[in-house]
Amino acid sequence: MEGRNPLDGRIQIQGSKNAALPILAACMLIPGKCLLKGCPDITDIGYMCSLLKSTGAVVRTNSLEMDSGFCAEIDTQNVKEYRLPGKYVSAMRSSVVLMGAMLGRLGEVCVNYPGGCVIGERPIDLHLYGLERLGAQIWTEGNHIHAYADELKGTIIKFPFSSVGATQNTILAAVTAQGTTIIKNAAKEPEIVELCKFLNKAGANIEFPPDFMTHGILVIHGVELSRLHGVEYEIIPDRIVAGTYMFAALAAGGEIELENVPIRQLDRVCDIIIGMGAEVEKWEEEHQIRINACDRKRIVNIPYIETDIYPAFPTDLQSPLLAAACMAKGRLTVKEQIFSSRFRIVEELQRMGADVTIEKDTAIVAGGRELVGCNVIAGELRGGAALVIAGLCARGITTVADARYIRRGYQDIVGDLAKLGARIRYVNK
DSSP states (O other): OBOOOOEEEEEEOOBOHHHHHHHHHHGGGOSSEEEEEEEOOSHHHHHHHHHHHHTTOEEEEOOOOBTTBEEEEEEOTTOOOOBOOHHHHTTOGGGGGHHHHHHHHHSEEEEEOOOOOOSSOOOOHHHHHHHHHTTOEEEEETTEEEEEOSOOBOOEEEOSSOOHHHHHHHHHHHTTSBSEEEEESOOOOHHHHHHHHHHHHTTOEEEOOTTHHHHOOEEEEOOOGGGOOOOEEEOOBOHHHHHHHHHHHHHHOEEEEEESOOGGGGHHHHHHHHHTTOEEEEETTTTEEEEEOOOGGGOBOOSEEEBOSTTSBOGGGHHHHHHHHHHSBSEEEEEOOSOTTTTTHHHHHHHTTOEEEEETTEEEEEOOOOOBOOEEEOOSHHHHHHHHHHHHHSBSBOEEEOTTTGGGTOSOHHHHHHHTTOBOOOSOO
16 A cells, blocks of 8 residues: 555445354354345355354355345254364354354354464353353363253353353353353443344344343343244444544544444544544434544544443454554553453554554554554454554555455455545455
């Protein structure tokens, strides 16, 4: 990409990766056909579809029908295989949520330790804890995790801290467990709500008590597997992709409009972008948002931001924020409270001329320095997207290698930014 070209134009936001993956896993529980609309055309979705096929499910997808994604029809009537191929599991951490669904459907699952991006320690202890509390027997065989259950039984499960993946796995296993399961300190992310809405539409019985958003209490009344049935469901838009493009506009300047945006899920992001000097206009009913960062003199850093669980500022947007902060005037301190190694992008930003230092779980950005384009390497998904943002505001040409990481979560970041006027292209796509 050639930097220092303000963005201008309108694009549509793709379907949510973090909502689509657990919903695809949930289809394993349903002995019938499900139609999912708006699945993002990204590699992680491809891996999940391959995993479903490996169990005996039939997965049919159409060509890209709209900017938000494609339709996927999943038929799991003939699912029999409980062993999941290591080549797909090791490529994608979200594959671990299939454990709960397969225990609920087949009573058994054998899976490699999951892979994905290297952004610090992400143990699956809480996943296994939730499944064991429901009655699963779990043991390891080399690099494999084997789980078996004659019968899953509802119980009370209290997580020591909120975990999105562990909450999803426990929900999936509890849907067909005998009796009632109460999850305390469940994750409250929108993707959790969407998973429960999908399952309820398919015949599950999941309650959101009034104190769900304050205490993370979920109640799952187990139903017979035969009660579950195929449904049609539309995937919500991706709040992280929307936030990425909002920070791209903040960094590069200009004025952009985003369509198909989950506006209420981006309140904290909007507050930060407004605090940094850009103008934000929202049209909730139309699901549209406009970012105006044309007046570069007004773009300044907020002194302090920390990541935390929803509805706080998301860790997935910490790297895009860092890239934008390098351009803004003033000093920003970012404390990362979710993942231990999410500052891998800093070394690459420093090579571009950024003044960023790391102190344990905190990054300190001295903004206002000119970035200079060079060859950088994406080491993980969100960091890769952030390097693209850095390239948009750098002088000269920036090349981001290992863009395969970016394709794990962004349907067409180059095409989207090109529609907004960026001088950007794929090389050897």
